Amino acid sequence: MPIRRFALLTLLSCAAGATPAPSRIEVVFNDPTASFGAYYTDIERVTLAAGNAWLDSFQHIAAGAGLTVQVGFAGIATASGRSLASAYLSTGADGLRLYQQGASYELVTGIDSNGGGADIELMLGSTGYLQGELWFDPAPALRLAPVPQNRTDAMSVLLHEFGHALGFNGWRDGFNGALPGDYQSTFDAQVRAQRGQLGTPLVFVGEQARGLYGGDLPLTWGSYGHLGNLNAGADLVPDLMNGVAFHRGTRYGISALDLQVMRDLGLPMLVAVPEPASAALALAGLALLGSLHWRRWLALRLRGLGAAASTAA
């Protein structure tokens, strides 16, 4: 499978005389009849940008780690995303076996827990969502073009689905929080049933996320791999990982709170604005322009969400 990389970064790397870094993400399509070939270029461009945005938010990634993202099509209303493998971590004193999303495990350890099989599956609704709803940003790493008011931003959708594949996922019952057996995901391990709170049966109790939010994070009723509800945790509905609404004409990005949740899952996420010296270094290397843009954007998100979290608290 050819290794591809976001075109702008490749161009800048060459201009600076540097050897382009090997891509950490490859996109393959599960579309046996090539029914959706007309969309491949758009989907691949945005998938790479969304995946790289998440990977750029890791402090470090294991040498040799890379993700194969398999994009498929199905008669679903919107989109879905998941890791295709789960990696065993440990067994707790309570007898529960703990599993990490396979994609995250590979990024942290360099160990591909399902070998040559694809690491992440993204499914796109093919009965209108792909064709008439999604808008594919021409430059999704920059995110400057206006999002049409009558379309949903595919970059936002894929950032959200990568969030599931990397951490926001588990096996609990979405209503009562029960585990199906003696196993749980790293996300499940931080979820609690909040007794007596109608409409907010499940909350996320990870220490880093609680610290930023100011308390337990309400999870979406019936779909607990998401944040917020209209009646409890409405302040979380604008978040990338919310389970209530994705508005047309709107860009969603990885939030500081999303990163804190990932830290609670044991992932080494960036959470601080870079030191001025780091920023100067980035400026000196045009090859790092994409990364610098990301860090600026991340800093803005950190400030914005810090304010939002304070208000909520």
Ligand SMILES: [Ca+2]
């Ligand atoms: Ca694999």
